[in-house]
Amino acid sequence: MIDRSLLDQAGGTIAGSDELALACHVGPDGDALGSMIGFGLAARNAGKKVVASFGSPFVVPANLAFLPTDLLVAPGEFPASPQTMVVFDVGSADRLAELGSSAGRAERLIVIDHHVTNDGFGDIAVIDPEAAATSVLVADLLEILNWPMTPEIATCLHTALVTDTGRFQYSNTTPSTLRLAADFVAAGAKPAQISQKVYEEAPFGYLKAAGVALSRAKLDQEVGMVSAVITETELEEAGVDWGDIDNLMDTLRLTTEADVAVLAKVHPDNRVKLSLRSRGGTDVGALAAELGGGGHRLASGFTFEGSADDAIGEVRKRIEAHQ
Numbered sequence: 001m002i003d004r005s006l007l008d009q010a011g012g013t014i015a016g017s018d019e020l021a022l023a024c025h026v027g028p029d030g031d032a033l034g035s036m037i038g039f040g041l042a043a044r045n046a047g048k049k050v051v052a053s054f055g056s057p058f059v060v061p062a063n064l065a066f067l068p069t070d071l072l073v074a075p076g077e078f079p080a081s082p083q084t085m086v087v088f089d090v091g092s093a094d095r096l097a098e099l100g101s102s103a104g105r106a107e108r109l110i111v112i113d114h115h116v117t118n119d120g121f122g123d124i125a126v127i128d129p130e131a132a133a134t135s136v137l138v139a140d141l142l143e144i145l146n147w148p149m150t151p152e153i154a155t156c157l158h159t160a161l162v163t164d165t166g167r168f169q170y171s172n173t174t175p176s177t178l179r180l181a182a183d184f185v186a187a188g189a190k191p192a193q194i195s196q197k198v199y200e201e202a203p204f205g206y207l208k209a210a211g212v213a214l215s216r217a218k219l220d221q222e223v224g225m226v227s228a229v230i231t232e233t234e235l236e237e238a239g240v241d242w243g244d245i246d247n248l249m250d251t252l253r254l255t256t257e258a259d260v261a262v263l264a265k266v267h268p269d270n271r272v273k274l275s276l277r278s279r280g281g282t283d284v285g286a287l288a289a290e291l292g293g294g295g296h297r298l299a300s301g302f303t304f305e306g307s308a309d310d311a312i313g314e315v316r317k318r319i320e321a322h323q
Contacts, residue, residue: 002128002137010110010124011144013084019049021082021102022071025095026055027242030163030198032089033064035112035134038156039088040071042147053078055097061243066197067156081105087122089134091115091294112137116285117294132172135160139180151188158189163198170298171280199247205238210248212238219257223319224281226258229308231266253277260284262315264308272304272311287318 014020022040024032036052044050052071060069075098079085085106090113093100103109109122114137116129131137135157142149149157161181165173168181185191213230220227230248235241242265253261259281265273276284278298285300291314293302304311 002126002131002140006124006126007137007140007144010086010112010126011141013108013110013124014043014086014141015145017048017084017108019079019083020051021079021085021106022050022052022088023078023085023090023096023099023103024052024054024088025090026097027057028054028061028064029089029246030064031133031135031160033060033067034156034158034160034163035088035138037067037069037071038135038153038160039086039112039138039141041068041150041153041156042142042145044071045150046145046147051078053099055099059241059243061246062203062241063198063201063243063246064159066193067159068152075099078102082107084108084110086110086112088112088138089114091118093121095294112141115294116296117289117300132170132174132177133161133164135164136177136180139183149183149187154184154187154189155194158184158191159194159198162191162194167195167199172296172298199250202247203240203244205235205240206244206247208238209235209240209245210251213245213248213263214251217252217255219255220316221257223316223323224257224259225262225316225319226252226255226260227262227264227312227315228252229264229266229312232268249275249277253279260315260319262312264311266308270305272306272308273301274304274311274315275299275301276315282319282322287315287322290318291315 024036040050040052051073111122111125114131118127213228217228259279261277263275278284283297285295285297288300288302291302
């Protein structure tokens with residue numbers, strides 16, 4: 001359960017700040033970007049001077065480009081020593097990338113997050129692993145601040161909630177989650193439009209890239225793992241980028257014979273970024289933490305220096321060890 005006094009402290013600090021510098025984790029997903037922008041819009045409406053950003057590569061994912069982005073500035077334009085810095089959906093300081101230096105020099109650093117692997121950093125750490133999304137905590141914070149929920153803000157926060165609950169299909173969906181979704185819709189969020197933008201649109205090249213990755217997917221029935229690999233070169237050949245293939249994992253994890261799905265994204269600098277999903281039998285958040293990453297029990301990720309095969313092999317070892 002969340003310590004409500006921490007939310008009150010965060011609200012008091014924010015209310016007393018004229019300027020706010022907001023950040024979310026590098027490679028933002030719907031919850032990170034939606035929570036940050038939604039809060040930023042509310043703060044701006046309340047008369048605060050607001051900027052928001054995330055670490056390089058500074059590219060808004062294509063399926064989230066419908067969200068209002070006028071608050072966003074490139075990392076190089078972010079305040080070096082913010083008065084009050086608020087970070088959203090950031091499980092550890094290193095996930096801020098180059099904005100970590102601003103966090104270190106901020107007069108006050110507030111962390112709003114729901115990752116179970118977050119041990120707490122900053123001056124005020126509002127962390128609730130039981131929250132379905134960081135936007136749940138943002139909604140609580142807006143209520144404490146008495147900042148009104150406009151349709152734009154509701155759209156951002158509902159996008160965050162939809163994506164982190166897998167369209168309300170994941171086990172983190174509770175009655176309170178659905179009640180909050182109803183509140184967002186009542187405030188002006190349009191679920192059909194959000195779902196279409198997030199889940200039902202992709203460039204034609206996505207089909208080519210997905211076909212390449214899925215054609216060489218491997219099923220390891222001994223440990224209940226399905227895996228696939230996609231390279232940056234293959235994305236370039238298909239005319240798409242990393243943000244265009246976010247939904248590839250949803251296809252990979254359909255495999256009924258596997259509890260764990262692994263998507264390895266190979267970058268040209270010898271880095272492999274792995275996304276992990278579990279049907280419930282494996283705590284992939286703990287597994288990723290062992291490999292220097294983090295996330296949630298059923299969804300997590302980490303970065304590996306080396307080959308995709310070696311990275312997937314490390315995942316396999318840990319699944320086997322936990323069985």
